[in-house]
Amino acid sequence: VGEIRRFLRDDNPVKVSRSVKEIAYKVQQTKERLIGKLGREPSIGEVAEEIGLSKEEVVIALEAAQSPTSIYETLHQ
Amino acid sequence: MLLKNQVTISFLSISENVAFARVTTAAFASQLEFTINDLEEIKVAVSEAVANAIVHGYNNAEDKMITIEVKLYGNKLEIAVIDEGTGIPDIKQALQPSFSTDPERMGLGFVFMQSFMDKLKINSVPGKGTKVIMIKNCNSSIKMAQ
Amino acid sequence: MLLKNQVTISFLSISENVAFARVTTAAFASQLEFTINDLEEIKVAVSEAVANAIVHGYNNAEDKMITIEVKLYGNKLEIAVIDEGTGIPDIKQALQPSFSTDPERMGLGFVFMQSFMDKLKINSVPGKGTKVIMIKNCNSSIKMAQ
Ligand SMILES: Nc1ncnc2c1ncn2[C@@H]1O[C@H](COP(=O)(O)OP(=O)(O)O)[C@@H](O)[C@H]1O
Numbered sequence A: 001v002g003e004i005r006r007f008l009r010d011d012n013p014v015k016v017s018r019s020v021k022e023i024a025y026k027v028q029q030t031k032e033r034l035i036g037k038l039g040r041e042p043s044i045g046e047v048a049e050e051i052g053l054s055k056e057e058v059v060i061a062l063e064a065a066q067s068p069t070s071i072y073e074t075l076h077q
Numbered sequence B, C: 001m002l003l004k005n006q007v008t009i010s011f012l013s014i015s016e017n018v019a020f021a022r023v024t025t026a027a028f029a030s031q032l033e034f035t036i037n038d039l040e041e042i043k044v045a046v047s048e049a050v051a052n053a054i055v056h057g058y059n060n061a062e063d064k065m066i067t068i069e070v071k072l073y074g075n076k077l078e079i080a081v082i083d084e085g086t087g088i089p090d091i092k093q094a095l096q097p098s099f100s101t102d103p104e105r106m107g108l109g110f111v112f113m114q115s116f117m118d119k120l121k122i123n124s125v126p127g128k129g130t131k132v133i134m135i136k137n138c139n140s141s142i143k144m145a146q
């Protein structure tokens, strides 16, 4: 089991983990580019496909790279 | 309309879970063709509803449960935020902009929910709890362009 | 150990929900001081368990429910993935590396879960369902460094 763990740590396709900031930056760039290309706001799925991540992954990265969304949190910080 | 997918999420009434609830709902909603901007609006609406459940429904007690049901239809998202807390005695009054039972709050939560979502329904029974149902339609321009 | 937070997530047994389950569980787990690498390992383990529930537990039927319970203790994460499907008749055999009841699969799911998590427990009753419980301790080096 230890060996498998080491093997997977070093070489696992699932784990090309980019930092959330990096992803968030890429999302913004991709979104702008797609707006230019499509003439409208792209869907989250279109953006995710373009950068090769799942939609859910993109949503989480955007959240993590962002300041609070709710007035609740803004007021209670 | 046909139910395509659904999830139910139940969590403790602690403020750390506002962010979790918001992002989880948005992650699920991303299975429909929403834009990033739509998802941001959904997050704000969910944050406000969950914050209300914690602050008003449960008076900040941290050992209660909040449930979110998210349903995806063809091009429609339905979110229900449910607590078993104090309930709202006068819903019409609660919906009024800048009405709040707490003098330190702004009374804009329901206004945000209403402006960011296409439909808002509230079922509430004093002493029993509150269910806030929000519906958002999926931007049809994306669908048509595909 | 003291339970700090918990969430229960129930969703339909469709393959789109594997990504949702993985990302949501990791988002909740991130309330503990896990490294990014830890969170990636948790995601793989959850994906494998949920995929098993869909493929083996429910034979790819899309109208069944899968439940994930996530509990956060002081420095420990506990995840249970639950289905009410076929069950596993011989757990010891199922755990064997490269054992699979499906000739087209690799039989490495449980191996991944075991190697990425600190503990794996399986409760299963043929005809009733399966509960896979996984525990991961939080790397204390981060705690100490703060
Ligand atoms: N889940 C709830 N349980 C009980 N009361 C609620 C709930 N949600 C809202 N309310 C009531 O509705 C009022 C208006 O809510 P809102 O528009 O979000 O403003 P605020 O939260 O700033 O008071 C609250 O002040 C409260 O009295």
Ligand SMILES: Nc1ncnc2c1ncn2[C@@H]1O[C@H](COP(=O)(O)OP(=O)(O)O)[C@@H](O)[C@H]1O
Binding pocket: C048, C052, C053, C054, C056, C057, C058, C083, C085, C086, C087, C088, C094, C095, C099, C100, C101, C102, C105, C106, C107, C108, C109, C110, C111, C130
């Ligand atoms: N939730 C489940 N319900 C029923 N059987 C299961 C479940 N999870 C695993 N199994 C059984 O255990 C075996 C080994 O699982 P796993 O190690 O993930 O390999 P694989 O999924 O590639 O077959 C499966 O082939 C299946 O027979």
Ligand SMILES: [Mg+2]
Binding pocket: B048, B051, B052, B108, B109, B110
């Ligand atoms: Mg409010």
Ligand SMILES: [Mg+2]
Binding pocket: C048, C051, C052, C108, C109, C110
């Ligand atoms: Mg498997």
